[in-house]
Amino acid sequence: MGNKAREFDRLVREVFAPIYPIIAAQVMEEVGFNEGLCLDIGTGSGYLGLNIAKISDFKVVAMDNNSDSIEVLKENISQWGLDSQVKSLLGDVHDIPLATNTVQLAVSRGSMFFWDEAIVAFNEIYRVLSPKGVGFIGGGFGNLETKAAVDQEMLKRNPKWLEKLNNRIGSKEPEKWRDIVSKTNIMNFNIIHNPVEMWIVFRK
Numbered sequence: 001m002g003n004k005a006r007e008f009d010r011l012v013r014e015v016f017a018p019i020y021p022i023i024a025a026q027v028m029e030e031v032g033f034n035e036g037l038c039l040d041i042g043t044g045s046g047y048l049g050l051n052i053a054k055i056s057d058f059k060v061v062a063m064d065n066n067s068d069s070i071e072v073l074k075e076n077i078s079q080w081g082l083d084s085q086v087k088s089l090l091g092d093v094h095d096i097p098l099a100t101n102t103v104q105l106a107v108s109r110g111s112m113f114f115w116d117e118a119i120v121a122f123n124e125i126y127r128v129l130s131p132k133g134v135g136f137i138g139g140g141f142g143n144l145e146t147k148a149a150v151d152q153e154m155l156k157r158n159p160k161w162l163e164k165l166n167n168r169i170g171s172k173e174p175e176k177w178r179d180i181v182s183k184t185n186i187m188n189f190n191i192i193h194n195p196v197e198m199w200i201v202f203r204k
């Protein structure tokens with residue numbers, strides 16, 4: 001078992017945990033339906049997918065390309081008592097091991113910043129989305145209050161935390177991602193951006 005996946009899980013439990021229920025509720029409100037297949041891409045320890053499963057009737061496939069994360073994820077699925085609703089999947093966003101048009105909701109938090117070929121990745125997400133399926137891809141920290149709490153804690157651990165955040169969801173980032181997504185097969189998309197988050201939202 002890789003220590004990094006365990007360390008990340010501990011960090012999430014200690015610092016980030018309060019943001020996921022807020023993001024899950026935000027996703028559900030944006031999507032407007034609450035059943036079908038949800039794919040959580042770059043799920044890590046699984047908390048976004050788990051929180052979506054908890055408040056909806058979605059079946060969730062939680063996917064990551066890191067096998068150590070998948071081991072931690074499997075434990076978390078069981079700890080949450082969601083074995084029948086949430087399944088783990090070892091897979092890469094650049095070559096998603098799912099059939100075309102099968103996913104009603106694709107979510108991803110904090111992962112796209114690590115993708116080698118973002119255009120390929122977005123085209124893959126679009127391929128697996130079903131007609132009228134929704135993509136909700138990006139990064140965020142819930143609301144101003146939860147972000148302030150995360151910032152306070154993370155600055156103790158990493159003095160460059162805000163700099164790192166600025167490189168991911170700062171004021172220049174929406175334009176960069178608008179340019180990337182406009183080169184994909186995605187016809188219409190919208191970027192939600194404010195000091196707390198940046199999400200690329202699209203429908204097929």
Ligand SMILES: C[S@@+](CC[C@H](N)C(=O)[O-])C[C@H]1O[C@@H](n2cnc3c(N)ncnc32)[C@H](O)[C@@H]1O
Pocket residue numbers: 012041042043044045046047048063064065066069091092093094108109110111114115116
């Ligand atoms: C910062 S973590 C975010 C984890 C989780 N989504 C969360 O918000 O807690 C980024 C995750 O993306 C995964 N990842 C990076 N590149 C990926 C790829 N090409 N395909 C699938 N997952 C990937 C990493 O293994 C890691 O678990």
